[in-house]
Amino acid sequence: MSIQRIAAAATAALAAVALALAGASPAVAGSPHFIRNATTASLDGVSLVVDFKEAGLEAGAVETIQVTAHLDALYQCVNNGGKVPSDPKKTTISSDVSESDEFTAAKNGNLVGTLTVDPPDAASVLDCPSGQRSTLVSVTWSDVIIDDLTSGASLALTGTFSA
Structure with missing residues (x-):
């Protein structure tokens, strides 16, 4: 075989490899994780708002993100x-509350979003006598955890949030 044929065959093989790589799908990202300093919790009135950023995902991946937090809330008839009547009717709830939604990762494999967790509506928690209405008096959110139910990434947020 001549050197020209060997060179032509090698060039053709390299061109085939280059074309195959150019048409290949993007590499699967590794190690999905929430970015701690870009994931925060705060209050908007009595609602807990969690802003988050997750990295290490495949571009375009659809992820189910869930925020779970412990809620201690006081409801009272007004x-x-x-x-507040002289014989106040009130109730306290202490339970975990969660909210979830689907989000799509950007081309760079990052996912940025916000989830809001609300306390139960006052009327659904406390039944007041005629002439009174059920009112949410105070809330305290704690033990906030954000989970990517699709990738398995998870992050616990520190702090207590009260209103």
């Missing part, structure tokens, strides 16, 4: 004048 009369139409905005006063």
